[in-house]
Amino acid sequence: MSIQVIFLGTAASIPTVSRALPSVVVKRKNEILMFDCGEGVQRQMIKARVGFHRKMKIFTTHMHGDHVLGLPGLLQTMSLLDRTQRLEVYGPVGIRAFIESIQLTVQFVLTFPIEIYEIENEGVVCEEREYHVQAARTIHMIPSLAYALIEKPRLGRFNPEKAKALGVPEGPLWSRLQHGEKVKTPTGKVVKPEEVVSAPRPGIKIAYSGDTRPTRSLARLAENADLLIHESTLGDEMLKRAQEDARMLAIIKIHSTPSQAAEIARKAKVKRLILTHLSSRYKSAERLLEQARKIFPNVDVAEDFMKIELSLGDA
Amino acid sequence: MSIQVIFLGTAASIPTVSRALPSVVVKRKNEILMFDCGEGVQRQMIKARVGFHRKMKIFTTHMHGDHVLGLPGLLQTMSLLDRTQRLEVYGPVGIRAFIESIQLTVQFVLTFPIEIYEIENEGVVCEEREYHVQAARTIHMIPSLAYALIEKPRLGRFNPEKAKALGVPEGPLWSRLQHGEKVKTPTGKVVKPEEVVSAPRPGIKIAYSGDTRPTRSLARLAENADLLIHESTLGDEMLKRAQEDARMLAIIKIHSTPSQAAEIARKAKVKRLILTHLSSRYKSAERLLEQARKIFPNVDVAEDFMKIELSLGDA
Numbered sequence: 206m207s208i209q210v211i212f213l214g215t216a217a218s219i220p221t222v223s224r225a226l227p228s229v230v231v232k233r234k235n236e237i238l239m240f241d242c243g244e245g246v247q248r249q250m251i252k253a254r255v256g257f258h259r260k261m262k263i264f265t266t267h268m269h270g271d272h273v274l275g276l277p278g279l280l281q282t283m284s285l286l287d288r289t290q291r292l293e294v295y296g297p298v299g300i301r302a303f304i305e306s307i308q309l310t311v312q313f314v315l316t317f318p319i320e321i322y323e324i325e326n327e328g329v330v331c332e333e334r335e336y337h338v339q340a341a342r343t344i345h346m347i348p349s350l351a352y353a354l355i356e357k358p359r360l361g362r363f364n365p366e367k368a369k370a371l372g373v374p375e376g377p378l379w380s381r382l383q384h385g386e387k388v389k390t391p392t393g394k395v396v397k398p399e400e401v402v403s404a405p406r407p408g409i410k411i412a413y414s415g416d417t418r419p420t421r422s423l424a425r426l427a428e429n430a431d432l433l434i435h436e437s438t439l440g441d442e443m444l445k446r447a448q449e450d451a452r453m454l455a456i457i458k459i460h461s462t463p464s465q466a467a468e469i470a471r472k473a474k475v476k477r478l479i480l481t482h483l484s485s486r487y488k489s490a491e492r493l494l495e496q497a498r499k500i501f502p503n504v505d506v507a508e509d510f511m512k513i514e515l516s517l518g519d520a
Numbered sequence: 521m522s523i524q525v526i527f528l529g530t531a532a533s534i535p536t537v538s539r540a541l542p543s544v545v546v547k548r549k550n551e552i553l554m555f556d557c558g559e560g561v562q563r564q565m566i567k568a569r570v571g572f573h574r575k576m577k578i579f580t581t582h583m584h585g586d587h588v589l590g591l592p593g594l595l596q597t598m599s600l601l602d603r604t605q606r607l608e609v610y611g612p613v614g615i616r617a618f619i620e621s622i623q624l625t626v627q628f629v630l631t632f633p634i635e636i637y638e639i640e641n642e643g644v645v646c647e648e649r650e651y652h653v654q655a656a657r658t659i660h661m662i663p664s665l666a667y668a669l670i671e672k673p674r675l676g677r678f679n680p681e682k683a684k685a686l687g688v689p690e691g692p693l694w695s696r697l698q699h700g701e702k703v704k705t706p707t708g709k710v711v712k713p714e715e716v717v718s719a720p721r722p723g724i725k726i727a728y729s730g731d732t733r734p735t736r737s738l739a740r741l742a743e744n745a746d747l748l749i750h751e752s753t754l755g756d757e758m759l760k761r762a763q764e765d766a767r768m769l770a771i772i773k774i775h776s777t778p779s780q781a782a783e784i785a786r787k788a789k790v791k792r793l794i795l796t797h798l799s800s801r802y803k804s805a806e807r808l809l810e811q812a813r814k815i816f817p818n819v820d821v822a823e824d825f826m827k828i829e830l831s832l833g834d835a
Contacts, residue, residue, distance in 0.1 A: 220566060226593075244562070244563075244592075245560040247535065248536075248560060251534075251536065268625070268626055269626070270596040270627070273626060274626065278541075278559040302625045307621075310583070310614060312661075
């Protein structure tokens with residue numbers, strides 16, 4: 206099994222010709238987990254062939270328009286397409302009022318139930334059988350969250366040859382061994398799980414920063430992640446400019462530069478870093494990439510429709 | 521002077537890979553008049569190089585999401601770019617509650633004043649020195665409007681050679697003649713305006729249907745227009761299918777087919793018809809175009825970023 210990450214929008218605040226507003230989709234088995242939902246996301250989903258009928262959870266990081274304004278159109282299009290499956294929406298306090306006010310002021314009839322979860326505390330916000338999603342507070346202009354998708358450890362690999370050699374016949378005993386129980390063979394011999402099953406394999410972990418200045422809470426949340434998707438709104442060169450430019454200072458104080466994002470990746474010991482949420486001033490991302498690479502080599506800059514496959518082999 | 525019409529979005533309800541949600545922009549002198557404001561319009565404006573700082577009026581036809589959900593992101597981006605100039609927004613009752621609820625639930629600070637006009641009656645909704653915009657009720661699922669931009673007649677062409685030959689010296693007398701007054705030359709001879717000025721030239725007229733079934737009110741509004749932009753959601757072939765398909769019937773009853781739009785164009789004696797608001801089921805518009813052309817030959821189907829120049833020479 207593998208997880209696919211698709212970048213639907215990689216711009217900050219204002220879209221560009223080549224970058225749509227922020228949204229990242231994680232395809233896991235038959236489910237879609239979306240992180241942020243910028244304006245235009247429904248069309249990006251159509252272009253990336255992400256369906257509208259799947260099991261889906263949307264995690265919004267904060268209530269700035271560029272991160273949530275894709276939601277109303279997405280809800281409308283899902284309804285026009287007769288979605289019936291429940292949709293879960295997670296976000297900071299305020300996400301419920303936003304969705305409800307749209308339903309009151311723009312004319313459309315929902316064909317499916319929405320469950321809205323306003324997150325007031327850090328920690329696990331959604332618990333599923335095979336994974337959970339954890340939220341951490343970040344530091345931005347308004348209350349903001351980062352998220353991590355954390356798969357639970359998977360069962361170790363079962364070795365059928367070894368089991369047979371030890372006299373365990375194929376059938377229910379194999380399953381009990383794989384689930385960590387000792388079993389007795391027909392000849393009365395006790396076989397322990399560790400004799401035929403490898404150690405449990407950690408699942409895949411993906412962390413997403415949302416908009417934030419560098420913060421230890423995110424480094425902790427992202428610890429040992431296979432992939433950290435971190436905002437990098439402005440380049441390091443703007444730190445200097447901000448000393449003389451009050452407006453630039455105000456922006457850079459609530460965002461991260463490539464070096465700052467790379468430093469978080471290094472501290473968190475993640476395996477791979479992708480920078481996203483780029484200011485429209487950058488026509489090319491080359492300079493941002495260089496700045497980050499000095500501190501954390503396994504880094505790339507996201508582009509719209511970039512896809513990443515993560516499988517346990519990577520872990 | 522000419523007027524430029526740019527189609528920013530030509531899809532109906534759900535965007536496609538090649539068609540964004542509805543919006544048409546009319547560039548007239550230093551001003552932008554936008555008709556409908558579908559999700560993603562700000563990015564379409566960037567792609568079409570329509571600026572965010574100009575004098576601008578937005579006319580929304582009805583409160584369905586695909587026609588208004590581009591507004592919040594547009595307001596946010598204009599503010600991020602420090603627009604200071606007033607923005608006028610016209611629409612049916614409900615447009616004010618929508619804009620105000622977005623301002624309450626999504627975090628952004630407007631840097632410019634918005635004037636919202638909720639249209640309750642047909643007729644002139646906006647009067648400028650050189651043009652007015654007129655609204656007419658149309659027939660859709662919810663209250664809906666069509667609009668016409670109607671330029672006032674322009675002064676006739678002044679013939680300076682003739683004026684000189686008749687003994688009128690260059691100066692204020694010329695201006696008085698051009699504005700329709702008789703004047704006396706220094707030698708006491710009376711010169712009438714029609715001797716030196718051609719007849720006033722009618723201005724350009726553009727009508728925009730919004731979403732509607734064929735309606736006489738629109739044919740009246742569009743009378744003698746240089747350009748009628750008419751919705752054409754579904755092809756004529758769907759009229760037959762709707763007889764057995766209740767859902768198709770419900771949709772087609774509140775929209776127009778190419779033949780129906782062409783019939784309105786013919787009745788209104790417009791000079792040119794452009795079909796837009798195409799259902800996502802049509803990969804090619806060829807069939808729709810053929811259906812309309814049988815009834816009204818000067819017809820085209822809009823594509824995103826299609827531009828049309830209208831000048832008085834066309835009138």
